[in-house]
Amino acid sequence: MALKRQLGLKKATKAKKQKTSADDATSKPVNTVTPEGLASEEQQDQITIELGEDIDAEDEISQLVALYDTWKKSPQESPKPLLFGVIHECDRLLRNEDAKSPLPVGFHNIYALSLLDMAEFAEKSAEKVSKKNKKKQDKDQDVSKPKEDTSDAFIKAAIERVTLGLEKHKNSPVLLLTKAKAKVALVDDMMKFCASDARYQTAKAAVSILSDAVKDYETAEKTIEASSDSQFRDLIDEKQLDTVKNILEISEALGALEEEEEEEEEALDSYQSDNNNEESQAIVRMANRGLGEFYLAKAYPFLAAIEGDDDDEEGEEEDTAEQTTQAKALMEKSVEYLLKAESEADPDFYVVIAEAQISLGNLHDSDSEDQKALYSEAIARLHKAERAGVGRFDELIAELEDDM
Structure with missing residues (x-):
């Protein structure tokens, strides 16, 4: 088993602050974390998360956000200790959750996104195994079928996490968009790892999941439009673009089905009717391209x-x-x-x-x-x-x- 850090983020921050204050009273607080998966003290000393002056060093959620941001900015060639550390910290916060003070939207979102990140690495591993064993595969053996620790399990865990978050934070646009993203990832995963003779039935099952993803996106869009928080709107714009693009692109994998086209066209019509500025038109062009390539496929x-x-x-x-x-x-x-x-x-x-x-x-x-x-x-x-x-x-x- 991988090593676990000896201190929680909060305790580690306090210890680091005391040491830093003794050395330099004017320096910024630095939070030293030891994410799960580090093999040595030397590695542990190399992982430091610097908190800005505007971040409360006593706030564990802010520290979690800083840890996740550090992971996203790092080279992501493999699920490095930082990602294991984010998930480990999410588990710890969840175990210590106070029923009177439920964990915020940001916690559930980061937890789900981290699980989706893990799914990407698990998927790559599954693809490598599938290619390596392709020639050795027996007729009754499907080596590409997802196992418990591969992408299928991580994606479903992400959907479950964001669903639990929505029970406490109803119609949160951030969580709804992440849920839509996770469902699109699930459809993509289903199509990549299904047997060729089961592709049609798998695609049919995927249609309802894709439909749910569109509904999640539309609910998030309506909530954003009704919000008076301009900063909140700006935060979601890029996520909207990614969600629309992914929902449309994944349709290419659904094969020769007739039912699913209505979902994509309705999503596009809705977006066209509500957005007329230059940025939105770029999104509409991308959506039109997705539909054009979908029919081509x-x-x-x-x-x-x-x-x-x-x-x-x-x-x-x-x-x-x-x-x-x-x-x-x-x-x-x-x-x-x-x-x-x-x-x-x-x-x-x-x-x-x-x-x-x-x-x-x-x-x-x-x-x-x-x-x-x-x-x-x-x-x-x-x-x-x-x-x-x-x-x-x-x-x-x-x-x-x-x-x-």
Whole structure:
């Protein structure tokens, strides 16, 4: 087992303050912590958390915030002692919680975020194990299934922690946004580690979780809008951006389902109707791009099947016609949203739109006006990308022009 610090943060702070006062009465208070997981006294002496003058050295929650901030600012290549220290300190504060003085929002939020951080490292470990044992895997053995100490367990623990926090701090936007983030992480985890033959059913189960994440986000947004605390609003803006982006991006993993698209479109419509400034429009463009790429991902299996049928002399024309109809509907939606996300500030995205337009054009009859129009728009965007220095597309442009 890893070593535990001998003093709580509060006692360690007092001890350090006494020593510091003896050496230099004018120096700032420094809080020395010994997080769980440090192997030696030498390592322990290297971990110091400096508290600003505006932070009460007697306030253990402020010290916890400082410890977590120090962890977030450190190189995060592995779950280093600082992260173990944050979780260990959260456990200690929870054990000592006074029923008359419940722990604040910040405690529950940091605890949940720390568990999500641990999930990222556990996930990486699970992926390494999965790749290493892939060739040795037996038919009845699923080595990618999350174990008790992998990402699945940490994410669920984070959701449980933030849920308990919301019982005491109802509709806290900070906790709701963290809960939405955790649910998105859970969906991502489910899709990454499910067996290929179970992907469809797993994706169906993920839809309800994603729907809950959208609702958590919307509740947080309404609470923020009703708040008169401008500093509180500024604190959440970036979190809103991340939440919207993640909720939309995770949809790409949900495969060929029809039900989930309503959730993403409702979230986007809500955000568009409530926000019209330049910063919000950047978020809307990002959301439109997420939806465009989502429909592109949904269309991909049909596009691949159509290409396969072209190479298969025994392919049935009726099946191909149905697949073409489905692919065309999805690609039209994809192009629609991708065009809404177009921006001169992102010339690389011209190529993404052009490729989508070419794919849609390929689904139309050869030499049809629809096909020619799509190819023409694609060529125009490829030229814009070239002028912006993205790359050269001479061969592709020439090929498209020959087909027009």
